[in-house]
Amino acid sequence: MSKQSTIFVCRNCGNESSKWFGKCPVCNEWNTCYEEKLNTKLNNKSVQKNEIAPIALNNVKSQDIIRTCTGFEELDRVLGGGLVKGSLTLLRRRTRNSENLP
Numbered sequence: 001m002s003k004q005s006t007i008f009v010c011r012n013c014g015n016e017s018s019k020w021f022g023k024c025p026v027c028n029e030w031n032t033c034y035e036e037k038l039n040t041k042l043n044n045k046s047v048q049k050n051e052i053a054p055i056a057l058n059n060v061k062s063q064d065i066i067r068t069c070t071g072f073e074e075l076d077r078v079l080g081g082g083l084v085k086g087s088l089t090l091l092r093r094r095t096r097n098s099e100n101l102p
């Protein structure tokens with residue numbers, strides 16, 4: 001089964017939309033919209049099976065992750081041993097005004 005659909009693309013920034021637009025909502029340029037036809041095959045054979053197969057939890061190999069101690073014993077414990085390079089950790093300082101907040 002083959003289905004043809006249309007998308008509208010901004011010539012300036014590449015923003016894609018299912019609807020035509022006179023002014024691009026992303027870059028705010030006027031008259032940059034053009035129509036592009038897509039051939040979307042909705043055939044099960046064309047959909048590749050996941051190349052990544054699930055594995056049992058006991059077969060998962062742990063990675064050696066370098067953790068940096070923060071100097072706060074409790075925080076390091078909560079973080080699993082410290083901060084991980086390249087990770088993002090949100091911290092919230094509790095203040096007098098925030099005591100009643102969730």
Ligand SMILES: [Zn+2]
Pocket residue numbers: 010011012013014015024025026027028029032
């Ligand atoms: Zn645009």
